[in-house]
Amino acid sequence: MATDGVVVPTRSFAQAAASEEVSVPLRVVQIDGLVVLKIIKHCKECMPALVTGQLLGLDIGSILEVTNCFPFPSRGGEEDEEEADGANYQLEMMRCLREVNVDNNTVGWYQSTYMGSFQTVELIETFLNYQENIKRCVCIIYDPLRSGQGVLALKALKLTDAFMDLYRTQNFVGEKLREKSLTWKNIFEEIPVKISNSSLVSSLMTELETDAPATQCDFDRLVLSTNPFMEKNFEFLIECMDDLSMEQQKFQYYYRNLARQQSQQQIWLQKRRTENAARKQAGEELLPEEDPNNPIFKPIVEPSRLDSYLITNQIDNYCSQINGFSGQSFSKVYLMDAFHED
């Protein structure tokens, strides 16, 4: 492993076997409790910096088991040096973990996010990088801030196959998207998450569970001051709206140019036709109805729709966060009301 110098491991037996079979779509990501705790630990400790780490596990049919993970050192410093360094770190860590019989199989990566603002081009790039080496991989997103509200804000994502095909060709024009009927909803696919624990952990935890009727999680959930979170959410939403309107302007500009060009082309064609008609009568050779050298026939490049798709996704995400959150707040406010009536 250490000698071949590849960052992401060569395909293991399990993966090789899986690829031999007819590929089953990935249905469930099964995460070990240990991994959940490790991810949370890493993401929380490094707040507010956003961090990433590697997921290790097994790929079994339609279930992807994530059995261990390790954090990446946070970035900073020279890019090239960092990269080589990071690769070394990764190799070394995996070698060490394999020595103590940890599953030595990359299945994806995890990253922390701030208020769910993870839909970026970088994420897509990273995903494709991973995908090149491992057929099935997921990205686990953890939101430390939202988890402070008493929910486990953990989700597993992957890119849809249709989107990946399209991304490889970098062809994000309206026509292609329509052809594939790919909408912004089809970029990411959320995979249901299951959490598993070994029997040993399970019995240990049952033993250690406190008898206290209320746990930290209850306190977190029942906190009444929800405004800061809501405000942040709206702030991001407004930013996204600005971005979206910028994108929209780009498109308007494009369409305006396109329309102008087309009308110019029409005028030119008209002229050419009347000229040709005149030539025909005079018995002269006809001129071609196209002139590639004329600047008005130069095609205008349609701007990529990827950005606007991602922004739309982002907005949708914020909206659903706001929705869920206000739902919670309603309950809390009514709870307070009930208290005061007593």
Place this chain on the structure above:
Amino acid sequence: MGGSTVLHLPSGPAGVIAKLHPTVLFNICDSYIRRNDQQERVIGTLLGSVSTDGTVEIRNSYTVPHNESSDQVAVDIDYHRSMFELHQRVNPKEVVVGWYSTSSGVSGSDALIQDFYAREVTNPVHLTVDTTFSDETASIKAYVSTILSLGERQLAAQFHEIQLDLRLLEAERIGFDLLKKTMVEKLPNDLEGLEQSIGRLQNMIEVVFRYVDDVVEGRIPPDNSIGRYLAETISMVPKIAPEAFDRLFNDSIQDLLLVLYLANLTRTQLALAEKLNTAAQIL
């Protein structure tokens, strides 16, 4: 341990508390499950920090391969070193604070390992997790050692059990329900979690109600300290005039409704834009 002796005994490290993070426990269990065939126990390094008052916080751990025979222990020191370096790069604040082993108590060879870790850090903590449940409970214990010496000669190491604080706060945050079952099919979403918490709150209030009623009707002898706690809790609820509260209540409801409306409006707009975008025929 700790039998009476006439030798010079350094004063025991009284008052040292070790705080244990749940991540470490999970890690230890996992490493035990993944141990080599015929390996009796697993040992590993504990990482964390020591605060000025002597409290040791154990926050992270990793397994270290080792070999054991009747009177010999070989710990893979290189492995320990390289793993420590790797961990340092992620979190330089975590230093070696001790080691763990998955056995039910302290055995003879532990002194040798303790000796090794004593070279890495002064006063290493030795954590034992009984993964075999030998006396039907999961006994988790922490020890520190002191060296018995006669003049200049070191005779033995003595292990003292120290207080262990299982900091399960992190585990509580996630919820025990997720961590104690062998399989959880679905993560609870925002509202389900809140529902649970409110249910628990309701139960607690009911318990208190029943208790107060029982006391008032003379079924249970009153307990002053409980009464004081209850009074304290009730006085925590801020007193707001009903009109003021109504206004507050209505305001927040209005705010929330507005926010909800805006969010849904945005979503509708997106859906509409989507339809227009894909439907529009570009000439």
